[in-house]
Amino acid sequence: MNHTCLKLGNSNSNKEGSTASGVIFIIAEVDDTQVRPNVQWMRLSPPRILVLGFAGIILVGTLLLMLPASSRDGDSLAFIDALFTATSAVCVTGLVVVDTGTHYSVLGQVVIAILIQIGGLGFMTMSTLVAIAFKRRISLKERLVLQEAMNQSTMEGIVRLIRKVVIYSLILEGICGTLFAIRWSFDMPIGQAIYYGYWHAISMFNNAGFDMFGDFRSLTGYVYDPLVNFTAMFLIVAGGIGFVVLSDLVDYRKTRKLSLHSKVVLLMTGLLIIFGALVIFVFEFSNPRTLGSLNWGGKILGSFFQSVTPRTAGANTVDIAGLRQATQFFIIILMFIGASPGSTGGGIKTTTFMIMAGAVIAMMRGREDIVFFRYRLVQERIFKALTITLLALLFIIAVTMVLSTTEDSSFMMILFETTSAFGTVGLSLGLTLKLTTFGKLLICFTMFAGRLGPITLAYALGQKKSKELYRYPEGKMIIG
Numbered sequence: 043m044n045h046t047c048l049k050l051g052n053s054n055s056n057k058e059g060s061t062a063s064g065v066i067f068i069i070a071e072v073d074d075t076q077v078r079p080n081v082q083w084m085r086l087s088p089p090r091i092l093v094l095g096f097a098g099i100i101l102v103g104t105l106l107l108m109l110p111a112s113s114r115d116g117d118s119l120a121f122i123d124a125l126f127t128a129t130s131a132v133c134v135t136g137l138v139v140v141d142t143g144t145h146y147s148v149l150g151q152v153v154i155a156i157l158i159q160i161g162g163l164g165f166m167t168m169s170t171l172v173a174i175a176f177k178r179r180i181s182l183k184e185r186l187v188l189q190e191a192m193n194q195s196t197m198e199g200i201v202r203l204i205r206k207v208v209i210y211s212l213i214l215e216g217i218c219g220t221l222f223a224i225r226w227s228f229d230m231p232i233g234q235a236i237y238y239g240y241w242h243a244i245s246m247f248n249n250a251g252f253d254m255f256g257d258f259r260s261l262t263g264y265v266y267d268p269l270v271n272f273t274a275m276f277l278i279v280a281g282g283i284g285f286v287v288l289s290d291l292v293d294y295r296k297t298r299k300l301s302l303h304s305k306v307v308l309l310m311t312g313l314l315i316i317f318g319a320l321v322i323f324v325f326e327f328s329n330p331r332t333l334g335s336l337n338w339g340g341k342i343l344g345s346f347f348q349s350v351t352p353r354t355a356g357a358n359t360v361d362i363a364g365l366r367q368a369t370q371f372f373i374i375i376l377m378f379i380g381a382s383p384g385s386t387g388g389g390i391k392t393t394t395f396m397i398m399a400g401a402v403i404a405m406m407r408g409r410e411d412i413v414f415f416r417y418r419l420v421q422e423r424i425f426k427a428l429t430i431t432l433l434a435l436l437f438i439i440a441v442t443m444v445l446s447t448t449e450d451s452s453f454m455m456i457l458f459e460t461t462s463a464f465g466t467v468g469l470s471l472g473l474t475l476k477l478t479t480f481g482k483l484l485i486c487f488t489m490f491a492g493r494l495g496p497i498t499l500a501y502a503l504g505q506k507k508s509k510e511l512y513r514y515p516e517g518k519m520i521i522g
Contacts, residue, residue: 092494096132096161100490103128103157112150119145122482129486131157133493134386136251136356136468137459139475139482143254154252155244161493162248162281162386163207207285210292211247214280219243221273246277248386251356251468261347265336265359271343278355279315282381283307302417303393307382310392311353314379318349321372331364352376354387356468363471367454370471374458377465378434388466388492390434397427430495438464441488449473449481459485464492 107124110116119127123139130137131154140146142154223239230238238254245252253260264270280288290297290304300308323345326333333341347359352373365373380389400412401424412419438460445456451473459473463485477485 096490096494099157099160100125100128100132103132103153106153107146107150109149112147112153113145114147122479126482126486127154128157129489130468131250131252132161133388133466133489134158134161134248134250134354135388135463135466135489135492136245137463137470137474137485137489138252138258139477141256141258142252143256151241151254155241158248158250158252159244162250163211203285203289206289206292210285210288214277215240215243215247218247218273218277221269225267225269225273242274243277246274246355246357247281249278249281249354249356249381249388249466251351253357260358262359262361265344265347266340268343271347271359274357275347275350278350278353278357279311281386282353282355283311284382284384286384287382302415303383305415306393306396310396311382314353314376314392315346315349318352318372318376319345322348322369325366325369325372326360329364329366332360332369348373349376352465352467352469353379354381354389354465354467356462358469362469370454370458373469374461377461377467377469378438380465380467388464388495390430394427394430397424398431401427434464437488437491441484444484445481448478448484449476451476460488463488466492 104121104124104127106112107127108119108121110118113119119140126137126139129135142151146154219240219242221239222242223236225235226238227235229235241254244250251260255261255263261270261274284307286301287304287307290300294300319342323333323341326345327341328334333344336344344360347357348362351357353376362370362373378389379395380391381387382392396414397412397419400414400419404410404412412424438457441464442453442457442460445460446453449456455471455473458469458471461467462469466489474485
């Protein structure tokens with residue numbers, strides 16, 4: 043027990059010259075065993091809560107995937123392989139060391155789908171959904187964590203946004219899962235088609251890249267199929283543009299306006315998809331291992347799908363290892379850029395890349411401000427974009443250098459694998475199956491860092507931020 047002193051008020055009955063303070067105190071006993079855990083939890087910063095939350099979900103998923111019942115052969119999966127799969131699922135990446143469709147039982151596949159859904163929407167989103175269902179009030183601390191998880195600049199309307207996130211996700215996954223089921227009912231029993239349809243809808247919307255077609259084939263058997271291609275691309279883009287943009291698009295009929303964020307995301311997403319498809323089409327047009335053996339329809343579909351999927355999705359309709367090195371390097375750039383803020387995807391994000399490009403254009407034109415759609419960006423946004431880009435680049439370089447000394451593979455394969463893991467993409471040139479134990483652990487950490495974001499991870503591992511009480515005099519340097 044601890045004694046707590048409560049000040050109730052001042053007494054006005056003191057005579058002049060009295061030595062009494064005139065303050066009334068009550069000594070109360072408080073059971074601190076009930077208080078300390080909550081105090082310790084409240085002291086954690088939102089970034090640290092996110093890191094610990096995702097790590098806890100990965101650990102639980104690892105233990106579930108290690109169960110003999112999760113494997114078709116009834117044997118327990120090795121810890122490192124279960125950890126790798128759980129990390130890939132929670133971080134919605136798609137890199138796998140064992141084939142999802144042939145190794146795991148229905149229980150294991152359901153566990154992976156649940157991990158993907160939790161990882162894509164965020165564990166705080168799921169816990170908030172449970173709290174709303176039980177009509178429990180969302181605390182200020184929880185709102186701060188949600189703000190960090192959804193990458194929002196304010197807490198205003200954050201709970202309302204969470205409701206929309208869940209509703210939009212379920213509706214889109216339900217509609218597209220039904221389309222998948224109808225298409226695949228011509229290729230397999232109706233029950234299996236329904237199961238495959240909704241399972242892959244969850245995987246595609248959350249930009250996970252997991253598939254159950256076996257032998258690491260992904261969607262290569264449907265390169266000519268417009269329904270599968272367009273449905274998958276729609277899910278990938280819908281999950282990748284971010285829930286704030288989805289909300290703006292849904293409300294557009296009422297508001298007749300889009301926020302600056304939504305305009306930039308939609309513009310950048312459209313440009314990257316179109317430009318990416320054009321580059322892939324030109325580079326791979328005559329490559330017999332990819333687009334060269336397809337007719338014109340297959341070439342166009344294949345080009346667009348391979349342009350969309352590096353935006354953190356991980357599915358593919360052509361052999362990624364068969365791409366020319368120029369195309370592979372271009373895909374590395376697309377994977378580095380990634381999806382958009384507040385989405386199920388990773389990478390440095392489209393808005394970050396847009397700000398960096400805007401800074402270059404503004405400097406070349408001799409302008410001091412970065413202006414998008416007649417709005418000027420504050421300096422803080424520019425510094426943050428620069429920090430994210432530089433941290434991500436340095437992180438990828440460091441991991442690539444380490445893997446180059448531990449893994450017996452070409453530099454292109456290692457760089458591709460590292461960028462894919464950091465961007466939570468899931469595409470691979472075949473290195474995943476050859477990784478050493480240390481390589482698997484390092485790729486796991488890379489996926490984890492990519493899902494949380496370099497700044498969130500830095501805040502979580504670093505010291506608490508403090509505001510400087512002074513500023514140094516301005517200095518000048520020669521640049522360029």
